[in-house]
Every structure is written in structure tokens, then in C-alpha cells.
Amino acid sequence: MKDRLSAFYWLNETQFAQASSEQITSQRRSAIEKFEIEGFPSVKDEEWKYTSLKKLITPDYLFPSPFVPLDQEEQIDFNDIKQFLVNDIDCYQVVFINGRYSSWLSETTHTNYDICTLGSAWKKYPEVVESYFNKLTKDDGPLVQLNTGLAWEGLYINVPKNIIVDKPIQVLYISTGDTPVFNQTRSLIILSEGSSAEIIERHHSLTNHETWTNAVDELHVGSNAKIHWVKLQHDSSNASLTQHSKIHQEKDSTAIVHTISTGGKLIRNNLDFSLTGKGAEARMFGLSLGSDRQLVDHHTRVDHIAPNCSSHEAYKGIYDESSRGVFNGKIYVHIDAQKTQAYQQNNNLILSEKATIDTKPQLEIFADDVKCTHGCTIGQLDEDALFYLRARGIRNKEAKALLMLAFANDAIADIQHPSLRVKLSQLIGRKLGVDMSNAL
């Protein structure tokens, strides 16, 4: 598969080169060369110890070319995707199908800010793209390099100074077709000083074939700017996602990321924050519900580089059947990052004998005046609580679901839109096999 991917690049290089600047092309080329040398990560790599990509790289994937328009098979209309969108909140909407932009399903804007697609930004805003693209990802691993080499489309947001994006931006990545498909998606998000935006992101596969999306995101959050990002990973059971999200934060900025992983086959999230300006704040919440043979792997990393920054991390996982969870949370407090406040918590419920979770906090602290707390728990449902609920007439299954929802609740409590929160609770309820309408 590695060879096919690199062949795909060299075959398309002229087209990549024609559609973007020389500087970008040379970055693509060196990224692909890195990927060619390293190949896919293996379980021998400490970072991939618990997550094997072996099965993921076996199918005979189609690599959709960004330069070939969507074909008949890939055409979908609004009704096919309506259920994957949050419809009761007014949103900007950006939809991609197999890594290509679908203008007829999208609502973008260039009025006060740019909310559009990276595919159009290469040509339209070459200077901006050149100064931000690949700045946060140069030294990352092979999956990121592969993406840098091949990715063409994804969300592009550029918000000027002190502007607030007036409604959430909803982005939907669809995989479809009559063969297995491997998509690269890439987003570039630039929030200038004092601006703010909110993103609701979802990946979904419409096919019964294996799909794999390898996504990379670069977010630049300027001083005093604020980003709120909700990632909804509720894909079908043959869809896998590897996603590397890199967030660069300046002075007094805030980034809040919710990762709700309730569906899909293999999910690997790398979520990295660098807090480079005084007073920056990173908040991340995760909720993973595993069933069947699902794997949900979270690798997070916070680099406290500047002083007086804070990071707050709360990840919850509920694993049933033969599902597996991985949590690895790194916090690096660099030498100048005095008065750092870092909080990390990972709590897990294991519901079956075959389910597993590997959890590992990793703190490295090089400054002396810091406050770091971390903890992790692995447990079962509280029997006393379960008896309490059942003694009040709530049936076993409902009582269990209610307790799980209660356990999960604070992972979604910070989501601002009540209707999105309700939708998430419903998804969770459905996943747990329970009608939660009584409990909402």
C-alpha cells in the first residue's frame, strides 16, 4: 500500500504543482519522501504500541484524485446526509465527498471572513496558505507526512482581527463509492487576534466497504482568540479514522475541543496543543463509547511553553464487548512555563471481560512553580447506585444506561448549544440501546 500511495503522488505531482505554489510543492515532495522512508507506523513504535494499522492497510483502497470531478457513484443529495448534520442550529456548512468539495451541499462565505475550502485557498490566498500550511506538522510522523503529501481538500477558515464568526461552522466529510476508499483531508484554520469561531465536525461513511480517512488539521489561534471545536466521531462500523489535530495558541487565547467517539471501527486521535503565549488556555474533553470490536485511541499532548497557561483535560471512556480503549496524555511543562496549571483526568468504565483500556498519563515538568494534577480510574458500574435506581422502579438496562449517561455527562456538559447537547445525549442513548427521552 505504501508503494501504491507514493506512486499515486508521483503520478499526480504535476497537477499538484500546477494548482499551488512552488514552495507548497516542495513541501509536499519532502513529506512524501519522508513517508516513503518511514512507511506506516507499526506496533514497535512506542506511540503505536496498542494500535496496529496492519488490518487497516490491507484493503485494496481507491485513492480518490482531487483533480477528478465526482463521478456518478459519488453523487449524493441532501437527503442522504441530512441525518448527519445538526439541522436545528443555523450553521455555515462545508461538505466534502471522498476528499472533494461539494458546492451544492455547502454554504460558505467570504464576506467578513473566509469559510471555504482549502482546495480553493491554494490559488486564491497563496501568501496566507504559504505562511501557515505545514508550519505545525513538519516534524510529525508518517501519517501526517502522507497527508501533507497528498491532501488537497478540507476546511479553510480565516477570520480577521476581532471578528466573531456569527454562527457555527459545520463540516461534514463523507466517504462513499463501491470500493474501499482511503481519503486524505486537511484543514487549515486561522483565527487572528481577538476573533472567535465554533466548529462542529463529523466524518461519515455511506458505503458498506472499508473506508479510512487520514485527517490532519492545523489551527492557529491568535492572541485573545477563541476556538470551540466539537468532533463527532460516530461513523459506521467499517469506517476508520486517523486524525492529527495541531493547535497553536498565542497569548490569552482559548481552545476547547470535544471529541465524542461513539462509532467507527478504528479511531486514532492525536490532539496536540502548544501554548506559546502567556495566559493561553486549552480545554479538552473526550467521550469514548466502545462496543463490538471497536478501538478508540486518544493520544493527547499539551506543550506548556509560556508561563501562566492552563490546560484542562477530562476524558471518559465506556468499553463494552470486545472493544478497546487507549489513552495517552502527555503534558510537557517547558522550562520557562512557570505558574502552569495542568489538570488531567481519565476515567473509564469496563463493562465486559473482553473489553480493555490502556491508560497512561505522561507528565514531564521542567519548570518549578507549577500545579499539575492527574489521575485515572478504571472501574465497573457502581452496584449500589444501580440498586438504588432499580429499587425506584427503573429497569436494569435503563438504570445501567442512565448511570453511563451520568458518567459521560460532564464530557458534554460544556457544549454550548442545548440542541447539540440533546442530540449527543440521544446518540449516546441509542448507542447504549436505550430511549433516553425520559431522562432528558
Place this chain on the structure above:
Amino acid sequence: MLEIVNLHASIDNKVILNGINLKINLGEVHAIMGPNGSGKSTLSNVIAGHDGYDIISGDILFDGDSVLDFPPEKRAHLGLFLSFQYPVEIPGITVSNFIRTALNEIRKAKGEESLGASPMLKLMREKMKVLEMDKGFLSRSLNEGFSGGEKKRNEIFQMAMLEPKMAILDETDSGLDIDALRVVANGVNALRSDRNAFIVITHYQRLLDYIIPDFVHVLFNGKIVKSGGKELAIELEKRGYDWIKKEQK
């Protein structure tokens, strides 16, 4: 209505209930007293259907039918209610969601329509007024951070909402201040009728000044060793348990 017949139960091979016989009819209030560790909470849990105990022998009949094989929820659907000695804290579930879910599950089991949001809220407000509870409780996490007294009041609030046929109050009075005791007792008395019955477990005769029992039983070493009228409680208050323990030897 509730009949306990020669009930023996153990936990981890340790026998805790040692042949309990008790018959309760509609309209009656039975007080159970007894020293710490005598098995009062165990009896309550076993009646409510806690599966952590082994029933060695005997039976529990509800309206004439054995409920030993019924899970706790089914017993609740039949009208059984246990006010816990130590109510569990459950962060993430609000009091109102909890009660709404419970009440509607019970209604559903009885084949009744579930109660909509606004009549539900109205009912909750009414009951809270009787119990002099602040309606702010509704949106708080179940028992989380509640004071001892607030937890007990919340138990009685749930009882008032669910209107059980057979309610067991396990030391509902412990932790209540004098005013709260009166309020809670009034709440219980407001529910008393000839269509329900109560078991009141307490260490203090004071509660029984408010909730006047028809019978008082003394539980000792997993057995009811003495039964009488409300004057038995007064005697226990004066003399303690020693004389009963001696009688047993």
C-alpha cells in the same frame, strides 16, 4: 399485604437474618428497633430485592405472592419503596430526571400513560411544598453534596412522588434536625391511609411521637425477639437493649 415467613439470609456465608416472621396489613405502621448490626438494613435490602444476599430459607410474600424471584424494579412496580439509610450520591443525574424516570417507569409497568413534563413538574412542586424543600433541589445532581438531612428529605420526597403501597423507612430520622423531623413526619403522615403500610426503622422513640406506630418490634441478632405496642418504644428508650439481650440468654 407484606408477609415475611421464617426468613433466613446470609452474606458471604455469614448468616444475618435468622428466622424473621412479620405480617403487615394495609393501614398499619410497624416500627422496627434494635441495636446496631442487628440486621435492620439487611432486612430492608432483602425485601427490596438486593441481590447481594443469599436467601437460605423462608419467603417474602407481597399480596399473597412470593416476590423472592423478582428483581428490585419489579418489586418497586408492585408498590414497594425503600427509603435508604445511606442514599447513594449519583453525580450527573438530576433529582428531577431521576424521579421523572422512576415515576414513568412505574406508570408504564402498571399500564398507565407516562406523565408529561408539565404535570410532572406541577406534582413535584406540590410535594416539595409539603416537605418544605427548595425547588432548586430539582436541578441538582442526585444526593451529590446533599447534607445528611437533605438526603433523607429527598428520600421522602421520592416516596411522596411514587406513592408506594408498602414503604420501608430505614433510619429516615437520623441526621434530621428537630424541625426537619417534624416536616418529614408530617410528609409521611400525609401519605398514611388504609391503602398503604409503613415499616419505620429507627433508634429513637422521638420519631414515633410523630409517626405513631401500631406495632413496635425489636430485632436482635437477625430475629424479632419482642413485639408490642408503641409503649414498647418508650420502655426501650428508658431501659436500652440490655434487658432484652439478657432475656435472650
